[in-house]
Amino acid sequence: MMRHTIAVLVKDHPGVLARVAGLFTRRGFNIESLAVGHTEENNISRMTIVVEGDERALEQITKQLNKLIDVIRVRDIFPLNSVERELALIKVNTNSLANRSEIIQMVDIFRAKIIDVNSQMMTIETTGTEDKVNALIELLKPFGLKEVVRTGKIALFRGSKSVSTFKKQEE
């Protein structure tokens, strides 16, 4: 089973998310992560969906997505050909002084940031590939994770290749 990252440009209507998410469930695909936000173009949102499946499953889900009237474009973003990032906020226990300095070291190594702190805990912000975020979380586990929240992956093609419909219209 391969993991795929799919970029989906959709009309910014109420109900679009339900339409797209429902399609995955109905056709038996599990969404691993989903990130949605506005784009460079008015009224168009972009969903970045990570899904597991073989080539044939991916082809079917791409075609089914394309059938939705509110879906404007669907692209498979290959990892080799793209930059991808995820953001995570990690709240970790810091009940001893020793722990605290060790955690600060790790935050430095990972070029993460401490964005909130008190005597009991620290909140760390990190961005990077999914692997990097996973690695930091693994390292922080022994200190006691209180809470972790992740945005899910977002991705862009490298170089001038793009998913956008915006530039095409300008050219």
Place this chain on the structure above:
Amino acid sequence: MSYMKLTGAQIVVECLKKEGVKVIFGIPGGAIMPLYDILYSETSIKHILTKHEQGAAHAADGYARATGNVGVCIATSGPGATNLVTGLANAYLDSIPLVVFTGQVSTNLIGTDAFQEVDINGITLPITKNNYVVREVRDLARIIQEAFYIARTGRPGPVLIDLPKDIQLAQTEFKYPEKVSLNGYKPTFSGHIQQIKIAAQEINKAKKPVIYAGGGVISSNASSELRDLAFQANIPVTTTLMGLGTFPETHSLSLGMLGMHGTAYANYAISAADLIIALGVRFDDRVTGKLSKFGSQAKIIHIDIDPAEIGKNVLVDIPIVGDLKKVLKKINEMIEKKENTEWLEIIKDWKRKYPLKYENNQELKPQYIIEEVYKISEGKAVIVTDVGQHQMWAAQYYQYTIPRTFISSGGLGTMGYGFPAAIGAKLGCPEKRVICISGDGSFQMNQQEIATAVNNNLAITVIIMNNGYLGMVRQWQELFFNKRYSSTTLTGNPDFVKLIEAYGGTGIRVNKKQELSPALEKALSLNKFVLIDCIIPGEENVFPMVSPGSPLDQMIGVD
């Protein structure tokens, strides 16, 4: 330039007129009353009041199938809307163009669990091609135009428009957009020319080709192109249930229907073919039998307007996405004349050895009834069926030669579809003879529409194949569940003749074989709504039959 100000309800009616809608089906209720108020004084659109919203949806569907136009129905919010759900799913699975309006509570009440509020948009997401909640009256005309466009183009399907009550009353300037502009919806109409060339070459090369034609041929009006292809290269044609009528079953190249209850020769031919030309089909499990064995000897050409159907169930060798009519026209220009004598001889032999057959004795056999209906209607009637054994007999023993003359619930298999669909078909084609073949189980699922048929003087003939069972389920119980007839015995059936008479219609009972043709003659000569209740043997089975999960060439009832 200024435009006239109209209410939302007036805009709906104006848009229906712009789209050429003549007949609509529905039932009023609280949240749709402003629209019904406008319909009250509208003379150019005929509104047919059904007795249940499911009947309205199926009637609009039957109208669409019989005419090729978009079917339209209306219901109120809440229960009115949820009663449409089966009808929408039915149309969705068979790719039938419908535009469906539902009333909704006013926009300020949405989300409060108001009286008769239901999220019909959410409920129908998976069974509509697209759906809308109208939130601003200024969007209404555009939405209606889009809905009709989406419903009838590409792979057709139902579209639902949810109309909050305040939107029906709000006013705006009415302007029907010049054209539809949807950047997320651009069906591919003309096929890839390189693929078309390869397909033509394969057809010219094939020694044992078979055409497997489905409902897409009807949607695309490509029946004459299909015939040209078959006649030019002498290719035998088998159709799915949905494809009946696309190719004349009276012609020697016809193999009839394939699949679970297909003819033995169609199933043998498709299993032995070296080339399967699949036209507007979706390789449904009722057609293919065991998937891994389907066409295992063959290269497969698959032409369909929906890219998602290509490679969904079966991997194909030559996919072509496009409108069948356009693609077949191009292919036909490249096809060489061919005799295929050897292959056709093999098929002829199968036809001789394994014809469709039943024991035609003194009993009133359902197969005999269909043959008599065929004779008396000269094969020209619009046959509308319900779902079950009678449906399969109607598919097997009537010879369809004209597209849109066999109307049946294929994908969803909706018992209760046939009778209201026949009402829709008759309203769409008043000049044609419409005969509904039903069962005692199916008919009772929407028999309230007798009132609709009688009130509107619709000259439909309903033939009930009354065996006192939910017959198809009983057949499966007999074959696969040790004859344990769990809940399939229909005790307490009404006297259908009296039932019809109670509504002011005419009922005829047929107990014996020799009573049948006089009853049919009488029914068809009366030119009014007539129900014929045929008492048939209880445990007659539909054969041939491919057990679920078996390969097509292994059939029960073929020897």
